[in-house]
Amino acid sequence: MARAAVVGAGMTKFGVHEQPLQELFGEAAFAALDDAGVGSRDLDALYFGNAMSGQAENETHLGPRMASHIGAAGLEVQRFEDACATSANAFKNAVQAVDAGVHDVVLVGGVERCTPETGKDTPEMTRIFASASHRQYEQPTGLTFPGVFALLTKRHMHEYGTTEEQLAEVAVKNHAHGRLNPRAHFGKETTVEEVLEGPVVADPFRLMDCCPFSDGASAVVVVSDDLADSYDAPVDVTGVGHATDVVPIGDKAELTATQAARDAASEAYGQAGIEADDADFAEVHDCFTGAEVLASEAIGFAPDGEGGTYAAEGRTSLGGDRPINPSGGLKAKGHPIGATGTAQIVELTEQIRGTVGERQVADAEVGVAHNLGGDAATTVVSVLEGRA
Secondary structure, three states, X not given: OOOEEEEEEEEOOOEOOOOOHHHHHHHHHHXXXXXXXXXXXXXXXXXXXXXXXXXXXXXXXXXXXXXXXXXXXXXXXXXXXXXXXXXXXXXXXXXXXXXXXXXXEEEEXXXXXXXXXXXXXXXXXXXXXXXXXXXXXXXXXXXXXXXXHHHHHHHHHHHHOOOHHHHHHHHHHHHHHHXXXXXXXXXXXXXXXXXXXXXXXXXXXXXXXXXXXXXXXXXXEEEEHHHHOOOOOOEEEEEEEEEEOOOOHHHOOOOOOOXXXXXXXXXXXXXXXXXXXXXXXXXOOOOEHHHHHHXXXXXXXXXXXXXXXXXXXXXXXXXXXXXXXXXXXXXHHOOOHHHHHHHHHHHHHHHHHOOOHHHOOOOOOEEEEXXXXXXXXXXXXXXXXXXX
């Protein structure tokens, strides 16, 4: 049963941009509005995500500025911050609002600038990003997110025998997919050998195991189920699960399970009335190759301990059993923090509509988006399905 529907989708190319935040967001927002065939004055609300601009660019109170820029001043605006899960949380709240009858038409999206165009270099952005970790127990040790996910992945390797070669296969797959995506940050393929020859960032991750910081924006138009049939090509939102886990990482009950993702997936599947095997493809939060391995198991696309094996065997590639990250994922498409969640929803929408060209998943009818924040402490999982 549909709770809401996506009727418009738009995003910028992810990469390096010189435009200020409002211009980047405007590009994605107007693309989504045009796709839906609505104007700014047709909206009831804007649900907007941005995670880091307060520290990175000394810019806060962004919601009204974004609404003003797209000609929608006066709208109710909600601004969300949930680390990397920022705009997925905005999407969840928009779905709940239209499902409850609070609004009928909501624009949802996010924007971030993370590259040196902000005036901050990679080490400084890494420090800023680490503010999403535990202030007393993790930050004083110098732990940043490459280290966080390296610890989770090393434990997975210890428990299940996952190898560096299997991690490299994830990077190879996602770069192959990203080459087919004109909006991806990286359009260049790589090889297992190139990945394994790269410099170590945080053992077992080498440079090509890590996603980039990117600039970009994404947006979708969400409408109530009752209105969806009045739009062209609506895509139903049948489930959205949201869960959190223990912080800090050292207090987690299990390091290989990413429990918040399992809980969010269970909630989303329950709402949608499906099992994991009913899904055709997924966009997951592959901030690092090991994160995709963990996510593929958490959402039920691979049995526990076999996420790396599934990637190496091509089962999660385009043309495989159930593709993961046909967009290229964070690894190749890029990762503008506040825009990543709704960018996944854009990809699901376009895949289900059958409009993505060479990277089209065959017979895509049911898609899953998995977006996590912080040290896997927040996860939002969404299920989208084609309207019968």
